[in-house]
Amino acid sequence: MNNAFLPVLTISTFIVLIWYSFSIVLNSSWALDKAERNDQKLSFSELVHDTWSQKKPKLPTPHQVGYEMWKTIFDKKVTSKRSLVYHGWITLSATLAGFMLGTLLGILLALAIVHDKATNLSVMPWIITSQTIPILALAPMIIVVLSSIGFTGLLPKAVISMYLSFFPIVVGMVKGLRSPDLLEIDQMKTWSASQFQILIKLRLPKSIPFLFTSLKLGMAASLVGAIVGELPSGAIAGLGARMLSGSYYGQTIQIWSALFTAAILAASLVGLISIIQAFVFKRMMIVR
Amino acid sequence: MNSFFLFSIIFWIAAWTINIFIAQSNLAKTKMVLPPILFGVSLLLIWEASISAFDVSPVILPAPSLVFIKLVSSVSILWVDFVQTFVKGALSGYIFGCSAAFGVALLVDRFKFLERGLLPIGNFMAALPIIGTAPILVRWFGFDWESKSAVVTVMVFFPMLINTIQGLQMSDKIHRDLMQTYNATSFQTLIKLRLAAAMPFIFNGLKICSTLALIGAIVAEFFGSPIKGIGFRISTEVGRFALDMVWAEITIAAITGSLFYGGIVLLEKVVTFWHPSQRGRS
Numbered sequence: 405m406n407n408a409f410l411p412v413l414t415i416s417t418f419i420v421l422i423w424y425s426f427s428i429v430l431n432s433s434w435a436l437d438k439a440e441r442n443d444q445k446l447s448f449s450e451l452v453h454d455t456w457s458q459k460k461p462k463l464p465t466p467h468q469v470g471y472e473m474w475k476t477i478f479d480k481k482v483t484s485k486r487s488l489v490y491h492g493w494i495t496l497s498a499t500l501a502g503f504m505l506g507t508l509l510g511i512l513l514a515l516a517i518v519h520d521k522a523t524n525l526s527v528m529p530w531i532i533t534s535q536t537i538p539i540l541a542l543a544p545m546i547i548v549v550l551s552s553i554g555f556t557g558l559l560p561k562a563v564i565s566m567y568l569s570f571f572p573i574v575v576g577m578v579k580g581l582r583s584p585d586l587l588e589i590d591q592m593k594t595w596s597a598s599q600f601q602i603l604i605k606l607r608l609p610k611s612i613p614f615l616f617t618s619l620k621l622g623m624a625a626s627l628v629g630a631i632v633g634e635l636p637s638g639a640i641a642g643l644g645a646r647m648l649s650g651s652y653y654g655q656t657i658q659i660w661s662a663l664f665t666a667a668i669l670a671a672s673l674v675g676l677i678s679i680i681q682a683f684v685f686k687r688m689m690i691v692r
Numbered sequence: 693m694n695s696f697f698l699f700s701i702i703f704w705i706a707a708w709t710i711n712i713f714i715a716q717s718n719l720a721k722t723k724m725v726l727p728p729i730l731f732g733v734s735l736l737l738i739w740e741a742s743i744s745a746f747d748v749s750p751v752i753l754p755a756p757s758l759v760f761i762k763l764v765s766s767v768s769i770l771w772v773d774f775v776q777t778f779v780k781g782a783l784s785g786y787i788f789g790c791s792a793a794f795g796v797a798l799l800v801d802r803f804k805f806l807e808r809g810l811l812p813i814g815n816f817m818a819a820l821p822i823i824g825t826a827p828i829l830v831r832w833f834g835f836d837w838e839s840k841s842a843v844v845t846v847m848v849f850f851p852m853l854i855n856t857i858q859g860l861q862m863s864d865k866i867h868r869d870l871m872q873t874y875n876a877t878s879f880q881t882l883i884k885l886r887l888a889a890a891m892p893f894i895f896n897g898l899k900i901c902s903t904l905a906l907i908g909a910i911v912a913e914f915f916g917s918p919i920k921g922i923g924f925r926i927s928t929e930v931g932r933f934a935l936d937m938v939w940a941e942i943t944i945a946a947i948t949g950s951l952f953y954g955g956i957v958l959l960e961k962v963v964t965f966w967h968p969s970q971r972g973r974s
Contacts, residue, residue, distance in 0.1 A: 411809025419813075430832075462832065521715035522708065526731035535903060537946040544914075544930045545938050549752050628821045635914050644824075651827035651915055663824040670821060 423466055430462040431455035455595020464657045473659040485641075488665050494642040496669060498558055498630040503623055510573025510622070517574070517579040518607070519599065524572060528578075535571045542567075543632050561633035561642075568629040569622035576618025580611025613690060616681040623673050633665060643669075700741035706733040722834075754936040762936040763943060770944050777922040778948050780837035781909035785844025789969055790901055794894070797856035798882075811857060813960070818850040823911055830915040843912040848901035855900070859893025892967050893943045895960040902952045906945065 428451070435454040439446045446454065456465045464472075473488065480487035513531070516523045542563050550560040584606050592602045634644030643662045650658035684690075707730040714727055732797065737758050743755040749756060763770070800806045826843045833839035863886045871881045913923025922941050929937040 408808050408812055411805050412812055413809075415806070415809035415813055520725065522712040526708075526711045526717050526727035529728040530731065535951055537949055539940070544927050544943060545942075548933075549935075552752060577861050624821075628823055630819050632823060632911060635911075638785065647824055647827050648915070651831065654831075656828065656831070659827050663821075663828075666821045666824055671816065
């Protein structure tokens, strides 16, 4: 990891530089128009200054986004409707609820698939097909239908998150539960272990590394599900709603800061799973 | 409970019993095909029967037969939406994004320094909710298909990039040494050895991106679109509670997505016929 530090830093700096120059290019037409209307001539440094500090720029600069995030995360009260902590929490709770449900469903399905041949043959192809369906297209319908039978708020979003996150878990867990080789299963059988004992003492421990890889994928997927689930609900609360209302009113800085908050959220959730993974691996003495 | 509902339940039990029987037999060909079809058909039957048995309003969940009638009667609208969303939006963005990522990967491959820096960043970007850039890109590129294509390009770029870079690292050292003893140039090594070895990874990326592309194009339409397109139709018809139309669009999207994915799997079988995961499965 250490030898990656310098290259990563170089490329990140490069990206930021490109970003700043792009915001000059994209925002300049607005600045030039304004100057022309006021019969001014802009020098280059004035132009740069203007493009980097517009109120509704086409591409806000990193420091504008950073300032907006600082303002809406730390300076606003947490209960305020303008606080990103408030909106982030709403999205986070839907993400976590969907992630839990998805993990549970995924593990149960994987257990059924591994232990029952008929389930494996008849259900597994449909699980794979289910992911080639653009589920996010179902999002508006799930929300409208669930609200028409009385479920609003957290649950519809969690359902969408669940649908997106259960797939990586099923695939990973089926692989993991099947990872003990024939020799190990035979060994268990010579000890006259029951199917249940084989599951608890051999299959489950062996599947842990696969589980963690799937959990990371599932977590990222459920955040996407929660954000998209907020889009058709009429833009009330949550990071997705922030993006949608920003896009209605041309508040580009607001869109970008919601996007970055979502990115930080995703990174820290996946990071959290990595930390738990490192701890569990150490306790189970799994060497990677 | 009416008799149709009872029949669907009996059909389901019978289908499941047949599946158990097939699972224990050794009919290799039937094993792959029949059980999923039986399962799907019994699911559809139970759906249809439950709607009529429990008197579910079509506003909540329309019966499959209603959806099918709608599908057949509005083929022209569906075709316009399909062209707008899939051919213009998703496919163009998919081709553009995947080839751009492939090009960048080849470029990065020449410089170890770039590769070491780009791989962690690419991994990080691939886990981000890229779909959030949809509102921004729709503002930049306008409401028509160009913005959808741009969203898809951004979405597929990073998964494709990491898969290609990882694939290019896959060739064995001993094979590279052999190429060197043949006095192959680095370009020849790339074409004849390393790209071939990378193919399973490249196809993995292409498969992941095929589902992402359709999702990206549809979700981008929620942020503004001309009056056609799968995403546009779904969000407006949901507002009018015309759920049979919504389900018809979903059926089209599902069939498109599956065929797209299946097409790439087929291409993979042709291109990587030598790979262990493709052999011995005829």
